[in-house]
Amino acid sequence: MAPLLAGTEKLMLTGRLRDDDATKAKAGMDFGGIVDRRPAAVVEPCDADDIAEIVRFATDRGIRVSARGRGHSTHGQSLVDGGIVIDMSALAAVHRVELGYAVVDAGATWRTVLEATLPRGLTPPVLTDFLDLSVGGTLSLGGIGGTSHRYGAQTDNVIALEVVTGAGERLTCSRASNAELFRAVLAGLGQCAIVTQATVALVPAPTHVRRRIVAYPDAVSLNAAQRTLVEDRRCDYVEGLIVQDGQGGWLHNLEAVSFAADADVVVGDGVVLETMTMSYFDFVNRLGDEETFLSGLMHKVQPRPWCTVYVPGDDVDAVVDASLARPQSEVGSLGMFLVYPIPRSALSTPLLRVPDDETMFQFSVFRYAEPADAAAVKSMLAANRDMYAQAQAVGGTLYPFASVVLDRDGWEAHWGNQWEMLRSAKTVYDPKGVLGSGQGIF
Ligand SMILES: Cc1cc2nc3c(=O)[nH]c(=O)nc-3n(C[C@H](O)[C@H](O)[C@H](O)COP(=O)(O)OP(=O)(O)OC[C@H]3O[C@@H](n4cnc5c(N)ncnc54)[C@H](O)[C@@H]3O)c2cc1C
Incomplete structure (x- = not known):
């Protein structure tokens, strides 16, 4: 047992504490494959009491703790060097499904939730x-998708949370009770508490959807078409994908979906490449499960220095064009971009930092470097920094699962007028600063 963790034998855990090399190596890496931070141990909790027990143990000794969901951040956000990783996948049950909500463990995936609700x-x-x-x-983080233009972020659709604070206290919170804690946890990058259970809103699901793929000549017309679809409320789901054409250029494709299976989305002057009816589950699961996604699209290639920014609608064309004008080697041969609009009014989570514009766009880049190509990773990380700087220069913000490192000033700028709220909540709920060190904020 590492000296740091002396005394763990006295822990009253129902779950397991593991410190074998294979477990630590796995918990030391994330989806990005760029940062390696080995923990001293990994805890697989059986319940929220286990989490409270381990957090109190860590707080007493000044050991840092990180909750790891599925480790799909790209730059070490869920990792902790020499500390304790709590593997939340061990707590993954769906407890209740009612007409308008479900009560689920925080380690459950959205697939598990959907399988219980559908x-x-x-x-x-x-x-x-x-x-x-x-x-x-x-x-x-927030949780954004192709229906966010209508429903906001996943954090906007949370009714209540059960958490363990950085002081090891089990609390519940919602808009009506412990509201300050609720605000500090949603999109709060795990700084004040570990979410153990969430009550999330549910809406009626369509059985089938009508999906169209529509081509546009450039990003400007793709973005204009998406904006019109959203403003006119002409579709239920919208995302724009910019992929390589194999000849050094780009294809600009709209994915416009109606949740009424017999109603095609009217898309204006784009060229319709494909129209299909599919089940709602097949549609939302179109990337497949982890294994299909990674092998099917050859996404096994790592490192993956991905980046997402939010850009004011008036400036999105310039920011997107600036990225498209750069060498394709900066995204790698599998690389692509995603861009789609979200009305500001749909979003209400204070810590989800987005521009103030009435319509803003999410803009993501998926970069893939060859495993041994350190120079490529360096240039991709530099390209991410440039992308964020360009967004920031026009009032844009970062989605912090990205491979972009911020220093203290950078974080303060990121949180803007919410910085004081987060800082003061951190003092109250994680006074010893043991949580969320992978983000590098405090
Ligand atoms: C293939 C892929 C597709 C994606 N698609 C989308 C998308 O469509 N929309 C979108 O919004 N994002 C998307 N993302 C980004 C995604 O939201 C983040 O990577 C998110 O962090 C992944 O969740 P995770 O469970 O793997 O979290 P992790 O990476 O494990 O953790 C993320 C952060 O949250 C903290 N954390 C984890 N669990 C808890 C908890 N229970 N309580 C408190 N803090 C916790 C961690 O410590 C860490 O700081 C995608 C990422 C990938 C790799």
């Missing part, structure tokens, strides 16, 4: 493009 004809209103992300992980 037989009742219900769905979370916003799903991430990839379903195998944890509820706690995306609620710590």
Whole structure:
């Protein structure tokens, strides 16, 4: 046992504490494959009491703790060097599904949630493009998807939370009770508490959807078309994908979906490449599960220095064009971009930092470097910094699962007028500063 963890034999855990090399190596890496931070141990909790016990143990000794959902951040956000990782995938049950809500463990994936709600004809209103992300992980970030133009972020659709604070205290919170804690946890990057359970809103699920893929000549017309679709409320789901054409250029494709299976989305002057009816589950699961996603699209290639920014609608064309004009080697041969609009009014989570513009766009880049190509990783990380700087220069913000490192000033700028709120909540709920060190904020 590492000296740091002397005394763990006295812990009253129902779950397991593991410190074998294989477990620590796995918990030391994330989806990005860039940062390696080995923990001293990994805890697989059986329940929230286990989490409270381990957090109190760590707080007493000044050991840092990190909740790991599915480890799908890209730059070490869920990792902790020499500390304790809490593997939230061990707490992954769906406890109740009622007409308008479900009570789920934070380590459950959105796939698990959906599998429990769909037989009742219900769905979370916003799903991430990839379903195998944890509820706690995306609620710590925001959780944005193709229905966000209508329903906001996943964090906007949370009714209540059960958490363990950095002081090891088990608390519940909602808009009406412990509201300050609720605000500090949603999109709060795990700084004040570990979410153990969430009550998330549900809406009726369509059985089938009508999906169209529509081509546009450039990013400007793609963005204009998406904006019109959203403003006119002409579709239920919208995302724009910019992919390589194999000849050094780009294809600009709109994915516009109606949740009424017999109603095609009217898309204006784009060229319709494909129209299909599919089941709602097949649609939201179109990237497949972890294994299909990684092998099917050859996404096994790591490192993956991904980046997402939010850009004011008036400036999105310039920011997107600046990225598209750069060498394709900066995204790698599998690389692509995602861009889609979200009205500001749909979002209400204070710590989800987005521009103030009435319509803003999410803009993501998925970069893939060859494993041994350190120079490529360096240039991709530099490209991410430039992308964020360009967004920031026009009032844009960062989605902090990205491979972009911020210093203290950078974080303060990121949180803007919410910085004092987060800082003061941190003092109250995680006074010893043991939680969320992978983000490098405090
Ligand atoms: C393939 C892929 C597709 C994606 N698609 C989308 C998308 O469509 N929309 C979108 O918004 N994002 C998307 N993301 C980004 C995603 O939201 C983040 O990577 C998120 O962090 C992943 O969740 P996770 O469970 O893996 O969290 P982790 O990476 O494990 O954790 C993320 C952060 O949250 C903290 N955390 C984790 N669990 C808890 C908890 N229970 N309580 C408190 N803090 C916790 C961690 O310590 C860490 O700081 C995607 C990422 C990938 C890799």
